[in-house]
Amino acid sequence: MNRTVRLLKRRLVGSIPVLLIVVIGSFLLLEAAPGDAVDAYVASVGGDAGMIEALRQSWGLDASPMTRLVAYLWALLHLDLGHSVAFSRPVLDVVLERLPNTLFLMGAATALSFALGTALGIIAGARPGSARDRFLSIGSLALYAVPGFWLALVLTIVFSVELRWLPLSGMETIASGKTGLARALDIAWHMVLPVTSLGLIYFALYLRMMRAGMAEVWRMDFTLAARARGIPRRRIVMSHVARNALLPLVTMLGLQSAQMLGGSVVIESVFSVPGLGRLAQEAVGSRDTPLLIGIILVSAVLVIVINLLVDIAYAALDPRVGASEASA
Amino acid sequence: MNLGRLFRSPEAVAGFAILGLLAAMALAAPLLFPGDPLAIAGQPLLRPFQDWALPLGTDRLGRDVLAGLFHGARTSLAVGLAAAAASILVGSIVGTVAGFAGGLVDEVLMRITDAFQTVPGFLLSLALVSVVGPSLAVVVVAIALSAWTGPARIARAEVLSIRERDFVASARVIGMNPVEIAFREVLPNALPPVLALSSVIVAAAILTEAALSFLGLGDPNRVTWGGMIAEGRAVLRSAPYLSVIPGIALVLAVLGVYLAGEGVVESSAAREGQA
Numbered sequence: 001m002n003r004t005v006r007l008l009k010r011r012l013v014g015s016i017p018v019l020l021i022v023v024i025g026s027f028l029l030l031e032a033a034p035g036d037a038v039d040a041y042v043a044s045v046g047g048d049a050g051m052i053e054a055l056r057q058s059w060g061l062d063a064s065p066m067t068r069l070v071a072y073l074w075a076l077l078h079l080d081l082g083h084s085v086a087f088s089r090p091v092l093d094v095v096l097e098r099l100p101n102t103l104f105l106m107g108a109a110t111a112l113s114f115a116l117g118t119a120l121g122i123i124a125g126a127r128p129g130s131a132r133d134r135f136l137s138i139g140s141l142a143l144y145a146v147p148g149f150w151l152a153l154v155l156t157i158v159f160s161v162e163l164r165w166l167p168l169s170g171m172e173t174i175a176s177g178k179t180g181l182a183r184a185l186d187i188a189w190h191m192v193l194p195v196t197s198l199g200l201i202y203f204a205l206y207l208r209m210m211r212a213g214m215a216e217v218w219r220m221d222f223t224l225a226a227r228a229r230g231i232p233r234r235r236i237v238m239s240h241v242a243r244n245a246l247l248p249l250v251t252m253l254g255l256q257s258a259q260m261l262g263g264s265v266v267i268e269s270v271f272s273v274p275g276l277g278r279l280a281q282e283a284v285g286s287r288d289t290p291l292l293i294g295i296i297l298v299s300a301v302l303v304i305v306i307n308l309l310v311d312i313a314y315a316a317l318d319p320r321v322g323a324s325e326a327s328a
Numbered sequence: 329m330n331l332g333r334l335f336r337s338p339e340a341v342a343g344f345a346i347l348g349l350l351a352a353m354a355l356a357a358p359l360l361f362p363g364d365p366l367a368i369a370g371q372p373l374l375r376p377f378q379d380w381a382l383p384l385g386t387d388r389l390g391r392d393v394l395a396g397l398f399h400g401a402r403t404s405l406a407v408g409l410a411a412a413a414a415s416i417l418v419g420s421i422v423g424t425v426a427g428f429a430g431g432l433v434d435e436v437l438m439r440i441t442d443a444f445q446t447v448p449g450f451l452l453s454l455a456l457v458s459v460v461g462p463s464l465a466v467v468v469v470a471i472a473l474s475a476w477t478g479p480a481r482i483a484r485a486e487v488l489s490i491r492e493r494d495f496v497a498s499a500r501v502i503g504m505n506p507v508e509i510a511f512r513e514v515l516p517n518a519l520p521p522v523l524a525l526s527s528v529i530v531a532a533a534i535l536t537e538a539a540l541s542f543l544g545l546g547d548p549n550r551v552t553w554g555g556m557i558a559e560g561r562a563v564l565r566s567a568p569y570l571s572v573i574p575g576i577a578l579v580l581a582v583l584g585v586y587l588a589g590e591g592v593v594e595s596s597a598a599r600e601g602q603a
Contacts, residue, residue: 021443033459138339141590145582147535149542150557150575157568262450266539280451281543284458292455300446 004315011311015304022300026293027072031065033289081294086286091294095276099298101171102275105194105268106260110253112199117206118249124207125214125245126237137211140204149266152197156270159193166193169272194271198263202256206249213245247318254310258303340591346584353401361395365551369395373567387559387570397577400553403546404534404581407464411471411533412526419476420515420522423483427518428491428510438484441477449474453536457545464547471536475529479522486518527589531582538578553578 038055047055063071075082081091117140124136160168167173172187217223218241226236265277272278276295283292335341363369369382369392376385376393384393426437444452453470460466490496491514499509540546541554553574560570 017439018442018446021440022447025443025447029455029459141586142579142583145531145586146579147538147542147554147575147582149539149554150571150578153557153561153564153571154575157564157572161565161568258446258448259450262448265450265454266542269543280454284454284543284545287458289455289459292458296447296451296455299448299451300443303446303448 004312007311007315008308011308015308019300019304022297023073023076024069026297027069030072030289030293076297081297082290084283084288084291084294086282086288086291091291092298094279094291095294095298098274098276098279099302101273102261102264102268102277105191105198105264105273105275106257108191108195109198109202109260109264110256112195113201113203114206114249114253116199117203118210118246120203121207121210121245122214122237122242125211125218125241126233128211128215128218133211136207140207143200144202144204146201147266148197148201148263149270151201152193152267152270155193155197169270171273190271191273194267194273197270198260198267201263202260205256206252209249209252210242210245213248214241217241217244247314250310250314250317254307257306258299261299261303337591337594339587340595343584343587343589343591346580347588350401350405350581350584353398354405357395357398357402361392361398363395365395365399366391366549373563375567376569376573384573385569387556388563388567393556393570393573396551396556397553397574399551400556400574400577401581403464403550403552404537404578407468407471407537408530408534408581408585410468411475411537412530414468414472415475415529415533416479416522416526418472419479419481420483420519422476423480423485423522424487424510424515424518426480427484427487428506428514434484437480441480444474445477450536450539453540454543454545457540462540462545462547464550467537467540467545467547470540471533474536475532478525478529482522482525483515483518486521487514490514490517524589524593527585527592531585531589534578534582534585 038052042052042055079092081095083089084091084094087094120136120140124133127133156168159166167190170190172178172183172190178186223236223240226240227233231240261276264275265280267273268275268277269281276299280292280295283289283295335344357365368390370379370386370390372386372388372390374382374386374390377383378385382392382394384397386392387396422437422441426434426441452474453467456470456473457466487510496509496513499513500506504513537546537552538554538557541552542558544555544558546552546555556574557571557578560567560572560574564571
C-alpha cells in the first residue's frame with residue numbers, strides 16, 4: 001500500500017502546475033471575450049452606470065491584468081467560478097447540478113466500449129491475420145470514422161422515428177410522477193441510445209489495442225512454450241495471450257476520458273440529456289463565457305481525478321508499477 | 329515508398345480511391361456548381377432522384393443538396409489539411425525545442441502540453457470559436473489548438489534519442505549554432521514517426537470541424553457537411569435523407585484518410601522489415 005500512496009502523492013504534486021496552466025489559459029480566454037464579469041452580472045441582475053462603476057472597483061476589475069489574475073486564482077481557491085449570465089446563478093452550482101448526468105453517461109459508455117472492444121479484440125487477436133481478424137479490424141475502423149452526432153441521429157431515425165422502440169430525447173419522461181425503481185428504469189430506457197452512440201464510437205480503440213497487444217504476446221517465448229506443452233489453443237488465448245494484453249487497456253481508460261467528455265457535448269445535444277456537454281452548448285448559445293470556462297475547469301479537474309484513479313488501479317493490478325519509485 | 333507494395337493492399341487502394349474522389353469533388357465544385365451553394369435552387373424538400381436537374385433533391389429552403397455536398401468537400405478537406413498541418417508544425421517545433429534544450433525549458437513546455445491534454449480538446453475548440461467568433465481561420469486554429477500535443481510528444485521522444493547520436497556531436501564539434509543543429513539536423517530526422525500520425529490527425533480534424541459546424545459554430549458563409557446535417561435535423565421525421573447524405577460523405581472521407589494512412593505506414597514498415 002505504501003507504494004500506492006507514494007505514487008498518488010507524486011501524481012498529485014505533478015498535477016498542480018498543470019492545473020495552474022489550465023487556469024491561466026482560462027483567464028486569458030475570459031479576457032479575450034467581449035464584456036467582463038460585471039457586464040455579465042448586470043445583464044442578469046440589472047443595475048445602473050453608477051453601480052457598474054462601483055462593482056468594477058469592488059471586484060478589482062479596474063486593476064492591472066496581473067492583479068486580476070491573482071484575484072481570479074484567489075476566487076478559484078474559494079471555489080468561486082464566477083457568475084453565469086444565462087442562469088443568473090453561480091457557475092459552480094449550475095455545473096455541479098449537471099455533472100452527475102454526464103458522469104453516468106460517460107461511465108456507462110466507457111463500460112460498453114471497454115467490454116465490447118475487449119471481447120471483439122480477443123476474437124480478432126486469437127488468430128491474427130485471419131479473415132475474422134481482418135473483418136473486425138476494418139469494421140471497427142469504419143465505426144471509428146463515424147461522427148458521433150451523426151451516428152446518434154441515424155440511431156434516432158431507426159429506433160425512435162421508424163421503429164418507435166426507444167424515446168427520442170430527454171433523460172426521463174417529463175412529469176411522469178414515477179419514483180423509485182420505475183423512475184430508474186425510465187431513465188435507463190432513455191439512456192440506451194445516448195450510451196450506445198457514445199460507446200460505439202470509442203470501442204474500436206480498445207479493439208485495436210487489444211488485437212495489437214495480443215499479436216505481440218503471440219510472438220513471446222512463453223506462448224511458444226505453452227503451445228509446445230500441448231495446452232489447448234483456447235486456453236492459451238484466454239489465460240496466456242489475452243490476459244497479458246489486457247493491462248495496457250486500463251491506461252487507455254484514463255487517456256480516453258478527456259476525449260469522451262468532448263464527445264458527450266454533441267451526444268448530449270442531440271438527445272437533450274441535461275449534462276455538462278449540453279450545458280456547454282447552451283453556454284455557447286447564450287454567449288455565457290464565464291459558464292463555458294467554468295465547465296472547462298471542472299472537466300480538467302475531472303480528467304485529472306479519473307487519471308489518478310486509473311493510475312491507482314493500474315498500480316494495484318501490476319506490481320511492477322511504482323516499484324522503481326522507491327529508488328527514484 | 330514502394331508504390332507496388334502500397335497498392336497490393338485492397339484497403340490502401342480503397343482509401344486512396346476515396347481520397348482521390350473527394351479531392352476531385354473539392355476541385356470541381358466551383359466548375360460544376362458555379363453559383364452560390366447557399367442560394368435557393370428549386371422547390372424546398374424535393375426528394376432525391378426525382379428531378380435530374382437536382383439529383384439529390386433540396387433542403388428545407390430549396391438549396392441544392394448535391395451542390396452543398398461538393399462545396400462541403402472543399403471546406404472539410406481544406407480545414408482538415410490546414411488544421412493537421414498547423415498541429416504537426418507547432419507540435420514538432422515544441423517537441424524539438426523541449427527535447428533538444430532539456431532542463432527547465434523542457435519541463436515548462438511539457439507541463440503546458442500536459443495542460444492542453446487535460447482539457448477535453450473539443451471543449452477547448454468550442455470555447456475558442458465561441459469567444460473569437462466563427463470563421464474558417466478561427467476553426468482551423470481551434471482544431472490545431474487541441475491536436476498539437478500528440479505530435480509534440482512524439483517529436484520530443486524522437487529528439488531525445490537523436491540528440492545523442494554521433495552526427496549531432498560532430499555538428500557541435502564543428503561549432504554549429506545549437507538552434508541550427510536543432511532545426512536543420514535533428515528535426516528533419518525526428519519527423520517520420522510524427523508524419524506517420526498525420527492521417528489520424530487529419531481524420532480527427534475533419535470530425536471536429538463537422539461537430540463544430542453541427543453545433544452551429546462553423547463559418548456561416550460556407551457550406552459544411554456538419555452544417556447540412558444540423559439543417560436536416562429539423563426535418564428528421566419527414567426528410568431523413570437530408571441528414572443521412574452528408575453524413576455518409578463524412579464517414580467516407582474519414583475512412584478514406586484512415587485507410588490510406590494505414591496503407592502507407594504498413595507498406596513502409598514492410599520495406600523496413602525487409603531491409
